[in-house]
Amino acid sequence: MLWTVFLLLNGLLILILLCSTRRRQKNEPPLDKGLIPWLGHAFEFKKDAAKFLARMKDKHGDIFTVRLAGRYLTVLLDPNSFDSVLNDPALRHNRIQLLQSIFSLSLPSIEPATEKKWMEQHFQGVSLSRLSRAMNTHLKNLLLSDHKGCDSLEWKTDGLFNFCYSLLFRAGYLTLFEKEDNAAAVYKEFRTFDSLVTKLARCSLKQEERKTANLSREKLWELLSPARLNGGLESNSWQQKYVRFLQEEGVDAEMQKRALLLQLWTTQCNAGPAAFWLLGFLLTCDEAMDAVKSEIKGLNLQDVSPQHPHINPLEALETPVLDGVLSETLRLTAAVLISREVVQDKILCMANGQKYHLRQGDKVCLFPFLSPQMDPEIHEDPQIFKYNRFLNKDTKKDDFYKNNKKLKYFTMPWGAGRNMCAGKEFAIATIKQFVVLVLTHFDLKIDEAQGAFKLPPVNPSRYGFGMLQPDGDVQVKYKLKRRQHEA
Numbered sequence: 001m002l003w004t005v006f007l008l009l010n011g012l013l014i015l016i017l018l019c020s021t022r023r024r025q026k027n028e029p030p031l032d033k034g035l036i037p038w039l040g041h042a043f044e045f046k047k048d049a050a051k052f053l054a055r056m057k058d059k060h061g062d063i064f065t066v067r068l069a070g071r072y073l074t075v076l077l078d079p080n081s082f083d084s085v086l087n088d089p090a091l092r093h094n095r096i097q098l099l100q101s102i103f104s105l106s107l108p109s110i111e112p113a114t115e116k117k118w119m120e121q122h123f124q125g126v127s128l129s130r131l132s133r134a135m136n137t138h139l140k141n142l143l144l145s146d147h148k149g150c151d152s153l154e155w156k157t158d159g160l161f162n163f164c165y166s167l168l169f170r171a172g173y174l175t176l177f178e179k180e181d182n183a184a185a186v187y188k189e190f191r192t193f194d195s196l197v198t199k200l201a202r203c204s205l206k207q208e209e210r211k212t213a214n215l216s217r218e219k220l221w222e223l224l225s226p227a228r229l230n231g232g233l234e235s236n237s238w239q240q241k242y243v244r245f246l247q248e249e250g251v252d253a254e255m256q257k258r259a260l261l262l263q264l265w266t267t268q269c270n271a272g273p274a275a276f277w278l279l280g281f282l283l284t285c286d287e288a289m290d291a292v293k294s295e296i297k298g299l300n301l302q303d304v305s306p307q308h309p310h311i312n313p314l315e316a317l318e319t320p321v322l323d324g325v326l327s328e329t330l331r332l333t334a335a336v337l338i339s340r341e342v343v344q345d346k347i348l349c350m351a352n353g354q355k356y357h358l359r360q361g362d363k364v365c366l367f368p369f370l371s372p373q374m375d376p377e378i379h380e381d382p383q384i385f386k387y388n389r390f391l392n393k394d395t396k397k398d399d400f401y402k403n404n405k406k407l408k409y410f411t412m413p414w415g416a417g418r419n420m421c422a423g424k425e426f427a428i429a430t431i432k433q434f435v436v437l438v439l440t441h442f443d444l445k446i447d448e449a450q451g452a453f454k455l456p457p458v459n460p461s462r463y464g465f466g467m468l469q470p471d472g473d474v475q476v477k478y479k480l481k482r483r484q485h486e487a
């Protein structure tokens with residue numbers, strides 16, 4: 001009897017495997033299912049998506065389909081063909097599953113286009129100027145107040161990542177959420193949550209980690225709950241306006257609380273890491289540091305002084321060198337995965353005229369980090385930080401080519417189309433303000449005690465989640481400049 005059941009189960013398993021075995025059809029992209037039944041390449045992808053996709057690109061070229069835990073993902077790596085994915089309404093931008101697994105959040109009543117419009121309105125025009133000015137004030141206050149109570153002329157030592165993330169997070173939180181008494185507590189809890197975000201998204205938490213993630217998420221919901229944040233109806237903070245938007249869209253109180261954590265993460269998880277890489281690259285390259293400092297010296301820095309906190313100094317000033325350094329930093333360290341659901345069978349037309357059939361139910365994605373950003377055909381020595389890669393003599397360089405064709409997408413840190421960052425202008429203004437403030441008010445140098453200065457490697461689990469983060473930190477020393485101290 002037992003044998004019969006065993007044989008029947010085995011037969012059933014073999015039948016399921018045979019039926020679920022997919023073969024490449026005519027006109028479909030190369031198919032790579034991996035050796036493990038059903039799982040396919042899931043482990044390799046989770047471990048280091050950039051390394052895995054680079055291996056697949058070498059094997060199959062600019063388009064291929066891979067199997068990941070029972071699902072099929074077509075990856076397109078030819079930037080000249082990106083518009084055929086970005087502009088196609090038959091490909092659905094679907095983040096329902098991510099919202100659920102990371103934030104335990106469901107917002108069925110909100111149309112993505114309505115939310116996108118709201119975000120754009122509240123990060124552009126007059127709102128942008130107001131937010132940038134507030135951000136500048138908070139950055140300045142935090143930078144200078146963190147030095148109160150100690151001898152300002154003494155060198156302080158800190159991890160560069162912690163220094164940048166903590167300052168930009170707290171200033172960003174104060175600007176958008178306007179809650180002064182818990183910024184440090186929210187930052188501390190946020191770092192715990194953020195360190196588990198990629199595992200939450202991939203449902204790969206160990207039991208202990210799951211407990212930590214759930215606890216941290218609950219603490220953050222509590223810290224961010226609209227009742228605990230400033231202001232009733234009269235308050236006009238960004239956060240309060242967002243809560244009113246959710247209420248108008250029929251979102252209940254529990255989901256409003258959870259949506260605030262989504263927005264905290266979306267608005268705060270990228271700028272700090274970006275500033276870290278930027279200052280880190282400058283510290284590894286004297287020529288770049290000198291060029292940026294010399295550009296800053298030439299600006300009318302009167303406005304940057306603490307006596308004029310209400311003026312946002314960088315709005316009106318040209319900073320091509322700093323802009324170029326930021327673009328180069330983001331080329332090397334921004335790694336979003338742009339993904340769409342194929343809701344009905346579709347023909348994808350490549351720029352070279354080749355046509356591929358995509359199957360309904362599959363996913364199609366772009367990974368601009370591999371191409372265009374790290375593509376040696378587009379950017380010479382792509383692994384190397386070249387501070388003037390995006391700089392003509394004194395202007396922005398934006399002509400890059402692949403297969404002799406000028407590229408529309410030669411770097412894509414901010415996403416594109418429906419995946420475009422709504423806070424791009426605010427983020428650029430913020431990072432530039434931070435760098436200018438740090439280099440103007442502080443002496444910053446490598447901590448020689450740790451030997452030769454080298455930036456830490458990238459944490460490979462973060463590929464696909466926006467800005468990359470380092471695996472570890474690097475110690476730096478900083479102190480207020482004498483002039484500032486005496487002022």
Ligand code: HEM
Pocket residue numbers: 115116119266267268270271274330334336337338413414415418419420421422423424426427430466467
């Ligand atoms: C270096 C800094 C930043 C980078 C590289 C970045 C990049 C991105 C990318 C790639 C997306 C699209 C994600 C996707 O759809 O899969 C995105 C979305 C978004 N970003 Fe940023 N971001 C940065 C900073 C910021 C800041 C400072 C804010 C606001 C304070 C912000 C606000 C947003 C919002 C609201 C969205 C969602 C847009 C929507 O779909 O409605 N970002 N960001």
